[in-house]
Amino acid sequence: MTLVIALGCSAALLLLGIASLAMRSFSGRSTLVYAGTFAVSLISLASSLAQLLFLSGVTPAVTLPVGLPWLGAHFRMDALSSLFLAILSWGGVSTSLFALGYGRHEPEPGRILPFFPLFLTGMSWVILADDAYVFLFAWELMSVTSWALVVSHHREEANLQAGHLYLIMAVFGGFTLLLAFGLLANSAGSYAFSAMRSAAFPSWTAGIVLLLATIGAGSKAGLFPLHVWLPQAHPAAPSHVSALMSGVMTKVAVYGFVRIVFDLLRPHSWESSLLLLFLGGVTAVLGVLYALMQHDLKRLLAYHTVENIGIIFIGLGLALAFATNQIPWAAALSLTAALFHTINHSLFKSLLFLGSGAVLAATGERDMGKMGGLIHRMPGTTIAFLLGSVAISALPPLNGFASEWLTFQAILVSPNLPQWALKFLIVAVGALLALSAALAAACFVKAFGMSFLGRPRSLHAAEAKETDRWSLSALFLNALLCLLAGLFPGSVVNALGPVVQELVGQTMPQQSQPFWTPMVPIAQHRSSYDAFLLFILIVLTGLAVTGLVRWIGFRPIRRSAAWDCGYPDPSPVTQYTTASFAQPIRRVYASSVFGARETVDMPLPGEARPARVTVKIHDPAWQGLYAPIIKLVWFLADRLNPMQFLTIRRYLLLGFLLLVFLLLLLSLWI
Amino acid sequence: MDLIQSSLIQAVQMILVLVLAPGLTGLVRKVKACLLGRQGPPIVQPYRDLLRLFRKSPVLAPNASWLFRIAPYLIFAFTWLATALVPTFCLGLPFGPWADLIAIIALIGSARFFLALSALDVGTSFGGIGASREVMIASLAEPAMLLVVFTLALVAGSTELSTITAFVLSPSVGLRVSMALSFAALLLIALAENSRLPIDNPATHLELTMVHEAMILEHSGRHLALLELAASLKLLLYFSLIGTIFLPWGLATPGASFSSYLAGGLFYLLKLATAGVTLGIFETTLAKMRLFRVPDFLGAALMLGLLATLLRFVSSSL
Numbered sequence: 001m002t003l004v005i006a007l008g009c010s011a012a013l014l015l016l017g018i019a020s021l022a023m024r025s026f027s028g029r030s031t032l033v034y035a036g037t038f039a040v041s042l043i044s045l046a047s048s049l050a051q052l053l054f055l056s057g058v059t060p061a062v063t064l065p066v067g068l069p070w071l072g073a074h075f076r077m078d079a080l081s082s083l084f085l086a087i088l089s090w091g092g093v094s095t096s097l098f099a100l101g102y103g104r105h106e107p108e109p110g111r112i113l114p115f116f117p118l119f120l121t122g123m124s125w126v127i128l129a130d131d132a133y134v135f136l137f138a139w140e141l142m143s144v145t146s147w148a149l150v151v152s153h154h155r156e157e158a159n160l161q162a163g164h165l166y167l168i169m170a171v172f173g174g175f176t177l178l179l180a181f182g183l184l185a186n187s188a189g190s191y192a193f194s195a196m197r198s199a200a201f202p203s204w205t206a207g208i209v210l211l212l213a214t215i216g217a218g219s220k221a222g223l224f225p226l227h228v229w230l231p232q233a234h235p236a237a238p239s240h241v242s243a244l245m246s247g248v249m250t251k252v253a254v255y256g257f258v259r260i261v262f263d264l265l266r267p268h269s270w271e272s273s274l275l276l277l278f279l280g281g282v283t284a285v286l287g288v289l290y291a292l293m294q295h296d297l298k299r300l301l302a303y304h305t306v307e308n309i310g311i312i313f314i315g316l317g318l319a320l321a322f323a324t325n326q327i328p329w330a331a332a333l334s335l336t337a338a339l340f341h342t343i344n345h346s347l348f349k350s351l352l353f354l355g356s357g358a359v360l361a362a363t364g365e366r367d368m369g370k371m372g373g374l375i376h377r378m379p380g381t382t383i384a385f386l387l388g389s390v391a392i393s394a395l396p397p398l399n400g401f402a403s404e405w406l407t408f409q410a411i412l413v414s415p416n417l418p419q420w421a422l423k424f425l426i427v428a429v430g431a432l433l434a435l436s437a438a439l440a441a442a443c444f445v446k447a448f449g450m451s452f453l454g455r456p457r458s459l460h461a462a463e464a465k466e467t468d469r470w471s472l473s474a475l476f477l478n479a480l481l482c483l484l485a486g487l488f489p490g491s492v493v494n495a496l497g498p499v500v501q502e503l504v505g506q507t508m509p510q511q512s513q514p515f516w517t518p519m520v521p522i523a524q525h526r527s528s529y530d531a532f533l534l535f536i537l538i539v540l541t542g543l544a545v546t547g548l549v550r551w552i553g554f555r556p557i558r559r560s561a562a563w564d565c566g567y568p569d570p571s572p573v574t575q576y577t578t579a580s581f582a583q584p585i586r587r588v589y590a591s592s593v594f595g596a597r598e599t600v601d602m603p604l605p606g607e608a609r610p611a612r613v614t615v616k617i618h619d620p621a622w623q624g625l626y627a628p629i630i631k632l633v634w635f636l637a638d639r640l641n642p643m644q645f646l647t648i649r650r651y652l653l654l655g656f657l658l659l660v661f662l663l664l665l666l667s668l669w670i
Numbered sequence: 671m672d673l674i675q676s677s678l679i680q681a682v683q684m685i686l687v688l689v690l691a692p693g694l695t696g697l698v699r700k701v702k703a704c705l706l707g708r709q710g711p712p713i714v715q716p717y718r719d720l721l722r723l724f725r726k727s728p729v730l731a732p733n734a735s736w737l738f739r740i741a742p743y744l745i746f747a748f749t750w751l752a753t754a755l756v757p758t759f760c761l762g763l764p765f766g767p768w769a770d771l772i773a774i775i776a777l778i779g780s781a782r783f784f785l786a787l788s789a790l791d792v793g794t795s796f797g798g799i800g801a802s803r804e805v806m807i808a809s810l811a812e813p814a815m816l817l818v819v820f821t822l823a824l825v826a827g828s829t830e831l832s833t834i835t836a837f838v839l840s841p842s843v844g845l846r847v848s849m850a851l852s853f854a855a856l857l858l859i860a861l862a863e864n865s866r867l868p869i870d871n872p873a874t875h876l877e878l879t880m881v882h883e884a885m886i887l888e889h890s891g892r893h894l895a896l897l898e899l900a901a902s903l904k905l906l907l908y909f910s911l912i913g914t915i916f917l918p919w920g921l922a923t924p925g926a927s928f929s930s931y932l933a934g935g936l937f938y939l940l941k942l943a944t945a946g947v948t949l950g951i952f953e954t955t956l957a958k959m960r961l962f963r964v965p966d967f968l969g970a971a972l973m974l975g976l977l978a979t980l981l982r983f984v985s986s987s988l
Contacts, residue, residue, distance in 0.1 A: 454793030555727030576798025
């Protein structure tokens with residue numbers, strides 16, 4: 001029943017997308033499409049939550065007579081699917097609610113409206129698919145519609161470039177997944193997932209499929225070094241689409257990975273977890289270091305997506321390591337941590353991208369160097385964005401900390417592993433995770449401080465207006481969920497139980513139900529964390545101190561010019577900027593990682609020109625991997641260029657030779 | 671009965687740390703002054719300063735926002751709560767299971783987050799200097815601290831402070847190289863986290879080199895008092911942490927007699943006084959580092975922590 005509802009919802013979204021084409025001249029179509037998406041997503045959310053929380057005993061499945069004639073289209077909704085469908089549907093609910101207000105600023109709604117519901121449809125089919133054909137079809141639908149949304153503001157050259165890069169990476173990722181499923185189907189004898197689940201794979205197939213899935217899903221999720229398209233494409237789209245791409249689409253990629261590796265393939269060899277842990281750790285730290293170097297708010301957020309995907313993959317790698325070593329309770333802990341962080345990241349990243357959209361609509365700026373002082377002009381957005389910043393910085397009592405804390409707990413049980421390589425790597429990964437958490441806090445001090453605090457750095461920022469009520473309600477709903485998931489992590493862990501049970505055969509210990517009891521991942525004497533009571537105590541302490549201060553002797557506040565060591569400067573230009581704020585961190589980390597170089601151009605005394613500091617940063621992924629590939633492609637293109645101008649005889653000769661070659665190959669093969 | 675007793679102990683601990691914290695700061699100042707041949711202010715001077723500051727009205731810049739006004743309360747609450755979770759004179763605090771060592775560090779991280787934000791709020795260049803340097807130092811100190819936690823957790827099999835302390839008190843602990851290394855790392859981290867020499871000079875007030883003082887430059891009146899108190903509490907927290915983990919002697923166990931609680935309290939005072947005097951002597955013998963030497967200093971702490979963790983993996987007896 002729930003599956004039928006979910007499929008009905010995806011079909012309704014498909015129709016909504018198509019219908020928006022027919023309503024070209026209707027002025028209220030923006031509202032209609034977003035309101036429709038909102039309602040349909042809400043139903044989809046209800047059905048997926050019902051399946052996850054109350055009906056996890058039964059797994060509905062249907063086969064529709066469409067698609068390949070001998071296969072049909074298989075759909076299935078197990079606990080894993082229902083969890084990710086819930087994440088997706090919530091993303092649909094909050095972004096369409098935001099877009100009810102935000103969408104009015106759109107100059108060309110016709111370029112967004114048809115694709116926005118279709119994008120959601122594509123993603124929900126990926127999650128519900130139960131055969132390789134539907135999965136890949138939906139995956140490509142998701143890629144194409146999101147590409148169309150990325151290039152919707154097509155008059156900016158940078159957006160088209162971002163779209164081009166995205167398209168190349170999406171095709172590449174889809175191709176690797178195609179190969180992965182080909183290998184799986186070859187051993188299983190069918191494209192249906194049910195056949196793959198019951199098949200036994202030779203270890204080389206399993207190894208290659210895992211590698212291909214890491215590349216295919218990793219390129220969509222933003223795993224280093226396949227992340228290069230993400231920070232260009234995600235910010236290029238309108239902000240509610242950015243929220244959907246960063247908050248939800250990367251999660252669909254995580255889903256694809258988990259589905260292939262943990263469900264279809266099942267954990268095979270511990271060596272593969274080395275790759276995941278290494279990539280996860282490197283991605284987490286590099287993602288946040290890249291983010292610290294940014295001036296563009298949306299691009300900074302996109303790089304943070306890369307960081308958080310790294311954290312999720314650390315959890316998945318740990319789960320794989322423990323599962324292959326037959327330590328299911330630790331695998332359950334790691335997988336719960338990874339899935340919890342997936343939920344959390346989807347919540348706070350949607351929130352932050354929507355917040356950046358509100359700022360963009362109010363000021364017309366994405367450059368943090370031209371913002372400042374928005375806390376006075378946009379109080380509601382500020383509070384929501386602040387909560388999101390605290391959450392993503394992994395600070396208690398919000399949700400980002402709860403899931404990172406669980407990941408740390410999983411790292412600390414690594415001495416139980418028998419392999420030395422894993423033990424050492426996991427310690428290093430733990431250090432990298434700690435580093436990325438500390439740097440993320442630094443980065444959000446910068447992002448929030450530069451955008452919302454201080455004095456306005458431009459006229460637009462000084463005259464910004466608070467965003468509309470629809471957008472604010474979307475922001476606050478996400479912030480509320482961040483707070484709730486942070487205060488009651490035990491309930492989330494319990495809700496994830498069926499999913500984890502399905503994938504690794506065991507769950508974390510059931511967390512005791514009264515909501516004020518601490519979360520205990522392994523045993524009480526080992527570690528526990530109680531966000532709710534900490535939060536209550538912080539609030540009570542704050543109130544008590546306020547009361548005490550009044551009792552000691554209360555004097556009203558006076559306003560006077562800032563002190564600033566006696567030399568306050570009235571010009572807002574003298575404030576710290578994003579570049580100057582990041583300078584100490586750039587000196588410490590980026591000079592080695594990114595080869596960052598600063599050059600100071602200081603005019604001689606008497607010269608009237610301004611002094612100038614230029615910072616050059618090199619991207620190691622681009623220079624080490626992509627630039628050589630691009631060079632090679634150009635080189636080959638140059639070499640093959642003369643092939644365009646051959647006579648017909650030569651073309652025929654070439655065709656003949658190719659045929660002979662292929663026949664030879666075939667005869668040797670058989 | 672048990673509940674009443676444990677709540678009473680928690681209350682005593684919370685009030686005790688609050689009462690002792692300014693005195694500790696006063697003690698360090700006094701020791702430093704004596705070593706420099708000055709008479710120095712009396713040890714109770716910080717209490718007088720705080721009381722006076724609490725009674726003064728805060729002066730805010732025209733564009734200071736609500737965040738600037740609530741941040742001192744939040745920072746104080748986070749720091750006080752973290753301090754209340756670290757055992758001082760007895761084990762088995764009822765708040766103990768609320769947060770393990772990782773969460774305590776994160777609570778301090780939350781306090782720092784809001785401190786850095788409130789430094790940026792008025793939009794002065796000194797605030798920016800302080801905040802940007804503070805987050806850089808924290809980005810090195812926090813991972814080092816977590817590696818110390820890893821070592822302790824691997825040695826004791828727990829991140830819960832009371833379990834770790836109970837393990838260190840048990841005869842099975844012996845002499846361990848990994849513990850010694852993490853002790854050294856923790857000392858370095860404590861200096862950096864509390865803005866002490868050689869990282870930052872707590873006595874400076876008008877210099878381009880300041881970090882913590884630059885962040886609280888615009889605060890005044892009761893806001894400044896809360897921030898000063900939070901800074902003193904944080905110093906006390908690190909001393910308590912070192913005392914509880916590495917020198918846990920004299921700590922009363924839950925359900926002990928009144929006299930052993932008293933003895934625990936006296937031991938704690940002794941530990942604090944020793945630590946305060948040592949810090950005073952240490953600070954007078956050192957000059958402040960260049961800011962960009964700080965990564966080397968904290969990198970050493972990071973390496974010590976990593977080495978301790980790895981040693982622990984190589985042999986369970988190290």
